[in-house]
Amino acid sequence: MIEIPEAESLSRQITEAVTGKRIAGVVAGLSPHKFAWYHGDPKDYDALLREKTIDTAVARGGMLEIRAGNAVLLFSDGVVLRFHTRDEQRPQKHQLLIEFEDATAISASVQMYGGLWCFKEGEFHNPYYDTARSKPSPLSDEFDKAYFDGLITSSDVQKLSAKAFLATEQRIPGLGNGVLQDILYKARVHPKRKVETLTEGERETLFNSVKSTLKEMTAQGGRDTEKDLFGEP
Helix, strand or coil, rough: CCCHHHHHHHHHHHHHHHHCCEEEEEEECCCCCCCCEEECCHHHHHHCCCCEEEEEEEEEECCCEECCCEEEECCCCCEEEEEEECCCCCCCCCEEEECCCCCCCCEEEEECCEEEEEECCCCCCCHHHHHHCCCCCCCCCCHHHHHHHHHHHHHCCCCHHHHHHHCCCCCCCCHHHHHHHHHHHCCCCCCCEEHHHHHHHHHHHHHHHHHHHHHHHHHCCCCCCCCCCCCCC
């Protein structure tokens, strides 16, 4: 499962590996997959992306957003991205293949389910994507103690467990069960503990654990249960 640390790591690797590269061609939907989600007709992806240059790659919660000119590529959890060198054989099965003019490439394959959306800015809306764009990442300075206090003191969350508070309703986009246990363990807060029973000190400790745990995981390239852009854990 791709969560904040993995999405951040992938965005950095994409930035280093393909920023500035010009797209030579795109193949989308080669291997049919019932739970591979596209925006519109995947056959249109080539026309939308061909001859455009990769500009930026950023994490949006647990999603990865890549921009190329006026086009946006968005990958959700469940999509495995791989970088391929010029001499490397391309996978026989994939849901998306982007070839660059220097003969390197990136492939995207869906495991159980996943989104591989390509669209012009403003033409696509997804509640998870829109929420992730509108809220600060826990890795950013905007996600400070005051912001966290606004979340945890809301009347809507007082009856929730600490686990439900952190990992449901997209309160913190990209924070899921994969990183949740480490955060709660380091904060010494039981997953079933009700938010309303947490002291001010415990809430501050939980905030610090969210920040430090995700920062540490991201610095390490994400959890070792997931593989990176180059197929390494």
